[in-house]
Amino acid sequence: MGPTSIEQAVELGKRLAARDRSAAPAALNLLEERGAASAEGADAMLREIAPANVGSEAPGVIVGITGPPGAGKSTLLSELIARWRARDKSVAVLAIDPSSKRSGGSLLGDRARMAVDSRDADVLVRSTATATRLGGLAPATREAAIALASAFDVVIVETVGVGQSETDIAELADTIVVIVQPASGDVLQFIKSGVMEIPDVLVVTKSDLGVVAKRAARDLEAAVKSLGSNTAVLQVSSLPPAVGVDELIDAVEEHFSALDxxxxxxxxxxxxxxxxxxxxxxxxxxxxxxxxxxxxxxxxxxxxxxxxxxxxxxxxxxxxxx
Ligand SMILES: Nc1nc2c(ncn2[C@@H]2O[C@H](COP(=O)(O)OP(=O)(O)O)[C@@H](O)[C@H]2O)c(=O)[nH]1
Ligand SMILES: [Mg+2]
Known part of the structure; x- marks a missing residue:
């Protein structure tokens, strides 16, 4: 695609505001090109979808999913996409992986590629390796999330890390989900010591591992309660047959709908x-x-x-x- 004219950028913004999801890929390209010749175009598009112009916030829920590498985020994502689609919700995923230059398809892994039907216009998966900077998320990332939330029902932003990434993602997410795998004590320690703010939803993955997963969930629940929080601690397994994914979706939707x-x-x-x-x-x-x-x-x-x-x-x- 060549450079986007201001008129085209405005048109993209109008289409997003009208919840035309087919405008999303070009809109994301425009935001990624920003800084080159297209800064004005990006601004023009963003003005079209801005709350001051539309009269309300972008309606989609922006879900921040974060956790250490290997916790099972990507595998869980594919299940989330499938279950949300089964509820007839459109879903966009922004996978932020500074260490990866891979495409969205391979970031999601084999199972995810199976779950994501490439002909389904109501699913969009993008990975970006450039969106982070030292000390936080790039402004372009929050703009991409908001642009997507104008048109999609659900926008998932996946980040890697623990201790800082939930703080960063608070700048753009409506609902923050922290993913932990069994027998990894770091998140528990971070929560206990106050290094990490308690997220909106905590998820222990790989519940198919049995007792270690149960224990991890119990320990987290105790820590969260002792700090006076009523954050839900859920258990999921993303291996077939997936377990707990619908409960996770319910918890996210419940948190989001209670927000002002x-x-x-x-x-x-x-x-x-x-x-x-x-x-x-x-x-x-x-x-x-x-x-x-x-x-x-x-x-x-x-x-x-x-x-x-x-x-x-x-x-x-x-x-x-x-
Ligand atoms: N037993 C089990 N393994 C899982 C589950 N979810 C993911 N895994 C495995 O854990 C590893 C890391 O998963 P991945 O989704 O790539 O983690 P990410 O780095 O957080 O995105 C992979 O080998 C997965 O197959 C689960 O629910 N149960
Ligand atoms: Mg991953």
Whole structure:
């Protein structure tokens, strides 16, 4: 595909806003090209789907799925796609793997490729190796997630890691799911020590392993309860016959439907703006604004529908005037 004209970019935005999922691949390309000649096009497209323009937040649920390598995320993803499709929901997946240059197909693994029917226009899987930067997710990633949430019912963003990745993904996800495999104590320790914020849903994979999986779930449940949280701890097996996947979907939908979406997304945009500001200007920049609290307060006074780039520009102006 050649460069996208502004008119084409606007058209893509309008189609996404009208929930035309066939516009999604070209929209994602445009966002990935951003920085080259297409920054203006990307901005034009994003304006079309912005809450300030549409009048409401992008309706799809953005689910952040994160966990250590090997925990079973990709295998579980294919089951999630299949079960959500069985509920007649359209599903998009953004797999963020900085170490991988592989295509979305191979990222998902063999079982996933079987589960994802390439002719099904209501499923889209993209992997991106370029979307992360040191200290957080790239702005293009949250824009891609929002663009997809305009048109798809469910947007899953898969990230790898533990301890930091759930914090990063809070900048874009509505519901955060942390995946743990049996007999890996790190997540438990991170939760107990407060290094890691308690996610919205905790999942212990590979329940087919039996007693080790049960014990992992019990330990996590105890830790979460002792910290006063009522986060659900679920067990799944992604091997056939998959077990617990529908319960996971129920838990995600329940969490999402209880959210005040405008408030939640506004908070995520503000987090993203402050994060990218801090990344560029460092703690000195934050101190010049009067500290993190003052910066958060300044952000909280802005219109809830403002995008993270506009919020970021506002912080830059405040710094220039400080
Ligand atoms: N026994 C069992 N193995 C699983 C299950 N889910 C994934 N695995 C295996 O665990 C390994 C890592 O899975 P993968 O989905 O690639 O993990 P990821 O790195 O978190 O994406 C693979 O060998 C999978 O076959 C499960 O539910 N039960
Ligand atoms: Mg994987």
């Amino acid at each position: 979406l405008t408030k939640h997304r506004a908070r995520a945009r503000r987090l993203a703006a402050l994060d990218s500001f801090t990344f560029e200007h460092g703690e000195r920049g934050v101190r010049a604004l009067g500290g993190r609290r003052a910066a958060e307060k300044l952000l909280a006074q802005q219109d809830e529908q403002l995008g993270h780039r506009e919020l970021r520009q506002m912080l830059d102006r405040a710094l220039a005037n400080a």
